[in-house]
Amino acid sequence: xxxxxxxxxxxxxxxxxQFRGQVERRVKGELTExxxxxxxxxxxxxxxxxxxxLRVAVPYGTLNSKQMHKLAFIADKxxxxxxxxxxxxxxxYNWPKLPDVPDILGHLAEVEMHAIQTSxxxxxxxxxxxxxxxxxxxxxxxxxxxxxxxxxxxLHPEFSFLPRKFKIAVTGDETDxxxxxxxxxxxxxxxxxxxxxxxxxxVGGGMGRTPMIAPRVRDWLPKNExxxxxxxxxxxxxxxxxxxxKYKARIKxxxxxxxxxxxxxxxxxxxxxxxxxxxxPPKQELERIAAYFAPPAxxxxxxxxxxxxxxxxxxxxxxxxxxRNVAEHxxxxxxxVNISLKPVGGVPGDASSDQMxxxxxLAKNLSLDEIRVTHEQNLVLPNVRxxxxxxxxxxxxxxxxxxxxxxxxxxxxxxPGLDYCALATARSIPIAQDVSNRLGDIARQxxxxxLKIKISGCINACGHHHAGHIGIxxxxxxxxxxxxxxLGGSGDETASIGQIIGPGFSSETVTDAVETIVDTYVxxxxxxxxxxxxxxxxxxxxxxxxxxATH
Amino acid sequence: MPLIKDGQIVEDNWITxxxxxxxxxxxxxxxxxxxxxxxxxxxxxxxxxxxxALENNVDENEVEAYLSHLDLIALTFPxxxxxxxxxxxxxxxxxxxxxxxLRATGNVLVDQAAFLCRVGFDSFEVDTTQSIDVxxxxxxxMSVAYQRGYDGEQAMRVSTPSSQGKAQATPV
Numbered sequence: 001x002x003x004x005x006x007x008x009x010x011x012x013x014x015x016x017x018q019f020r021g022q023v024e025r026r027v028k029g030e031l032t033e034x035x036x037x038x039x040x041x042x043x044x045x046x047x048x049x050x051x052x053x054l055r056v057a058v059p060y061g062t063l064n065s066k067q068m069h070k071l072a073f074i075a076d077k078x079x080x081x082x083x084x085x086x087x088x089x090x091x092x093y094n095w096p097k098l099p100d101v102p103d104i105l106g107h108l109a110e111v112e113m114h115a116i117q118t119s120x121x122x123x124x125x126x127x128x129x130x131x132x133x134x135x136x137x138x139x140x141x142x143x144x145x146x147x148x149x150x151x152x153x154x155l156h157p158e159f160s161f162l163p164r165k166f167k168i169a170v171t172g173d174e175t176d177x178x179x180x181x182x183x184x185x186x187x188x189x190x191x192x193x194x195x196x197x198x199x200x201x202x203v204g205g206g207m208g209r210t211p212m213i214a215p216r217v218r219d220w221l222p223k224n225e226x227x228x229x230x231x232x233x234x235x236x237x238x239x240x241x242x243x244x245x246k247y248k249a250r251i252k253x254x255x256x257x258x259x260x261x262x263x264x265x266x267x268x269x270x271x272x273x274x275x276x277x278x279x280x281p282p283k284q285e286l287e288r289i290a291a292y293f294a295p296p297a298x299x300x301x302x303x304x305x306x307x308x309x310x311x312x313x314x315x316x317x318x319x320x321x322x323x324r325n326v327a328e329h330x331x332x333x334x335x336x337v338n339i340s341l342k343p344v345g346g347v348p349g350d351a352s353s354d355q356m357x358x359x360x361x362l363a364k365n366l367s368l369d370e371i372r373v374t375h376e377q378n379l380v381l382p383n384v385r386x387x388x389x390x391x392x393x394x395x396x397x398x399x400x401x402x403x404x405x406x407x408x409x410x411x412x413x414x415x416p417g418l419d420y421c422a423l424a425t426a427r428s429i430p431i432a433q434d435v436s437n438r439l440g441d442i443a444r445q446x447x448x449x450x451l452k453i454k455i456s457g458c459i460n461a462c463g464h465h466h467a468g469h470i471g472i473x474x475x476x477x478x479x480x481x482x483x484x485x486x487l488g489g490s491g492d493e494t495a496s497i498g499q500i501i502g503p504g505f506s507s508e509t510v511t512d513a514v515e516t517i518v519d520t521y522v523x524x525x526x527x528x529x530x531x532x533x534x535x536x537x538x539x540x541x542x543x544x545x546x547x548x549a550t551h
Numbered sequence: 552m553p554l555i556k557d558g559q560i561v562e563d564n565w566i567t568x569x570x571x572x573x574x575x576x577x578x579x580x581x582x583x584x585x586x587x588x589x590x591x592x593x594x595x596x597x598x599x600x601x602x603x604a605l606e607n608n609v610d611e612n613e614v615e616a617y618l619s620h621l622d623l624i625a626l627t628f629p630x631x632x633x634x635x636x637x638x639x640x641x642x643x644x645x646x647x648x649x650x651x652x653l654r655a656t657g658n659v660l661v662d663q664a665a666f667l668c669r670v671g672f673d674s675f676e677v678d679t680t681q682s683i684d685v686x687x688x689x690x691x692x693m694s695v696a697y698q699r700g701y702d703g704e705q706a707m708r709v710s711t712p713s714s715q716g717k718a719q720a721t722p723v
Contacts, residue, residue: 007695010694010695011693011695011696011697014692014693014694014695015693017692018692018693021688021692022662035631035660038631038632038660039660039662121632121634151697152697152698154697155666155693155696155697156698157637157665157666157667157669157670157696157698157701158634158637158638158641158666158670158701159634159637160634160637160666161631161632161633161634161637161663162634235638235641235642238634238635238637238638239635239638239639243633243635273646274645274646275645275700278645278699278700279698279699279700280699281699
């Protein structure tokens with residue numbers, strides 16, 4: 001993974017000092033809250049319902065064990081012993097105190113981490129496929145480009161006061177695990193017929209109150225043109241994006257109002273006239289970054305391991321965990337281990353400091369010192385020898401981290417909702433817990449199969465409900481929470497926006513409705529089709545009939 | 552409002568003219584783009600220097616025809632959160648090659664000082680109660696930057712391990 005050199009270290013430590021000064025000015029009253037707000041936001045510090053919240057960047061979701069240990073240390077020393085992994089592969093602390101924040105940032109800098117631009121109307125932390133570099137069918141590891149974009153976007157002089165926040169996601173695989181179609185810019189690494197690397201570029205996707213699937217603005221962008229092309233996109237947006245209404249300020253609205261064709265024309269016109277040679281890093285720079293992502297020292301192993309195979313036969317729980325949580329690695333004899341942060345009835349994405357330390361130690365000893373955070377709020381050990389799987393599973397069990405539910409009904413995405421968030425209109429965590437408890441029986445979950453349930457506590461859609469096979473949106477009317485259900489959303493390479501099925505449900509009845517929908521699917525599915533496949537075949541009607549007949 | 556240039560508070564010798572006000576016979580004036588378009592000949596014929604104030608929704612191409620007669624362009628920040636003028640400045644400097652004074656006006660935070668300099672502003676009419684020291688300190692708070700092409704000839708992040716880390720932000 002990427003390592004800071006002197007330049008990066010200077011950048012981050014000066015940034016910490018700068019923020020320390022800003023906090024001091026705020027505490028002394030030299031800065032008003034209004035003036036301090038954009039400054040703290042650009043350092044990931046929100047003011048929530050009960051306290052400040054600090055969002056720490058995990059660039060493209062990659063961590064090493066030392067970094068994870070530091071996150072655990074911060075959770076213990078400055079928070080209440082836990083952290084919350086988010087849908088943007090970051091981690092949030094819910095209870096830091098303002099005067100402590102510069103010290104926290106200082107601790108992060110010691111392990112080459114920061115909270116720069118995890119908030120604010122700027123280019124946010126770049127996200128990527130959590131299996132980058134290890135997925136069996138990947139075209140190319142996208143992380144060198146993600147790191148290049150991290151650097152390029154950090155304290156960008158021109159694009160730090162955009163009309164609204166700006167999110168970039170990148171994948172190197174045909175199978176989209178990064179939800180690129182739902183991002184302001186989505187990039188897919190591809191090869192042309194000459195075997196050269198480039199990108200397919202999508203612009204103007206998003207969730208929020210106006211969900212959009214990003215249209216493609218470029219079928220082929222040579223890799224060395226990436227930053228210059230991004231600059232053209234950003235400039236068209238910075239100059240022309242709406243600033244009169246915060247809800248219409250995202251780039252998706254500009255793309256939609258201009259039309260994808262006209263937007264693309266404006267970007268291409270800008271791109272044609274800018275001097276790409278000034279912006280494009282020299283070839284050696286990309287090579288320097290890419291070298292950090294060279295494959296680690298894998299052992300030469302047979303793809304199957306006799307002991308592992310025997311454990312699969314002997315231990316049903318282990319076999320079920322392997323089936324759901326372990327994925328194929330590109331290197332023979334290795335596996336990708338997905339660690340679910342979704343215990344039945346738990347808070348999606350929360351991890352205690354003990355759990356963080358356990359994962360860090362496993363990564364250090366058994367995963368070539370790497371950890372990934374997923375946008376579905378889980379963790380990954382990307383480089384595990386098959387013969388270590390059983391030992392890892394046992395260790396994970398000790399820490400309540402062996403939930404064998406990756407991709408199943410209880411692997412729910414949920415935003416913090418009204419339990420923490422100042423923007424929320426309804427609670428989302430308790431709903432996630434209810435649904436999880438209701439559908440939690442593992443045999444039942446396995447029978448239901450692949451199902452993505454996603455819950456947001458307000459229209460801003462941080463819980464990705466638009467992309468849920470079953471989406472739940474918490475709203476509020478006259479002081480009472482209610483929940484809208486959408487069906488048929490997907491964030492993968494067949495991205496679609498979930499459609500509202502009808503009137504909403506109370507917090508007491510929404511779980512019943514979800515269960516009815518799931519049972520309806522189980523009754524009508526054919527030939528092993530998944531929930532999403534079945535929905536796409538039959539449409540919303542059978543589900544509506546079942547739900548509104550019984551409620 | 553104090554004017555900051557070259558790291559100091561300086562006297563502002565420019566007169567910002569109301570559209571209704573008569574053109575003074577002498578002195579340096581800043582006029583609106585509308586007035587510049589209407590009275591281009593009279594303005595050009597004056598002995599004093601000419602500047603133009605652009606709204607932040609104006610396409611920079613609209614001043615192209617007048618550039619050779621302009622010594623100053625003032626760009627405005629109606630709110631410090633409205634970053635359009637960053638892109639306008641960048642366009643004026645790089646695309647149109649404007650080399651005169653580029654002035655930031657309106658609601659600008661001291662914490663934006665480095666960004667403003669890096670996109671090409673070189674004078675700042677700042678509504679601030681902060682002392683000039685705070686402004687200069689803010690400018691110096693980051694000695695390194697990642698983006699290329701924002702500081703004239705000075706490349707920022709350079710490519711080789713031996714030379715990297717030596718690049719400095721433009722001193723002011």
